[in-house]
């Protein structure tokens with residue numbers, strides 16, 4: 001079997017962890033030959049041999065001895081450029097870059113077909129949980145009804161700390177950054193965009209349909225207040241940032257990311273700190289659950305390593321479900337029941353509620369509980385997020401099956 005010579009692009013928390021894992025393992029027949037970094041001067045916690053680091057990615061892409069590129073930088077477009085060049089230069093690629101993959105998935109499929117090279121990216125979604133390969137291989141049939149879960153470690157860490165331990169939101173965020181869970185721009189985590197990128201990738205592998213991130217309603221936890229926590233506690237529930245793709249029969253499906261009230265007994269109720277949890281629902285088997293560390297250097301490095309080893313055995317995604325016919329159509333005219341807490345924005349003017357179940361007004365805050373279409377939330381998304389509005393979904397899909 002050909003020896004794996006790796007060119008590593010990106011040497012942050014994840015890149016350095018992968019370097020340590022490969023160098024400390026006697027059973028991994030792979031070597032990191034070159035590492036491309038943004039700055040040679042940046043202080044690093046690990047020592048590397050003279051000449052290993054470069055700032056010139058051409059030294060990886062143009063090196064014929066390097067047969068595998070591992071890409072773990074955090075810019076989507078720059079990464080796409082590097083990954084496409086590497087595959088066109090005949091190299092397989094492993095990537096953990098969810099923003100790049102979610103944005104460029106269609107082009108990346110084409111480049112794989114054109115070059116015959118493989119791109120694997122299980123590390124892009126849910127850190128150490130092998131969700132992509134499982135959806136791709138095991139769930140390769142039309143029994144799948146829903147995939148939902150906690151796909152972002154940093155926001156879950158913050159929610160756990162604030163909700164369960166009464167800690168301050170800003171302190172919890174600072175710790176998520178210090179521990180290497182958060183993106184370099186943490187609004188990606190707390191505003192739900194990182195969860196959304198992962199959901200887009202999961203959806204392609206779950207049901208074979210690509211939906212661009214910009215077309216999906218996403219709402220984060222940035223406006224969470226003590227009043228919202230108190231509301232959830234009074235109902236005996238936790239608040240989690242949940243991403244979900246839900247099929248309605250064979251014809252249609254929807255997807256969205258937003259905070260959700262989670263009752264005790266739900267699998268994701270006990271998913272705390274930087275852990276992720278994914279619930280897969282299908283005909284015949286009801287619900288299955290995958291749980292594991294979703295962020296951090298070593299958990300993510302374990303997933304990269306698994307993809308590197310899979311390439312040794314010529315594994316590649318076949319994207320079989322993209323050829324299913326007919327594939328379900330993405331719809332957003334689906335009513336959700338939500339809690340919307342606000343202060344200044346007039347949510348009665350901004351949102352065309354289908355119905356209102358409950359309203360509350362006090363000097364400090366107000367809220368509405370009612371039904372609203374996802375498409376109407378999507379239309380109002382910029383105005384909602386710009387103000388002090390916190391939204392939280394009451395889960396209702398497949399509720400009759402969960403007894």
Ligand code: HSE
Pocket residue numbers: 124126127151152153154155181182183189194294295296
């Ligand atoms: N910032 C991401 C998270 C890293 O917190 O989940 C792992 O994708």
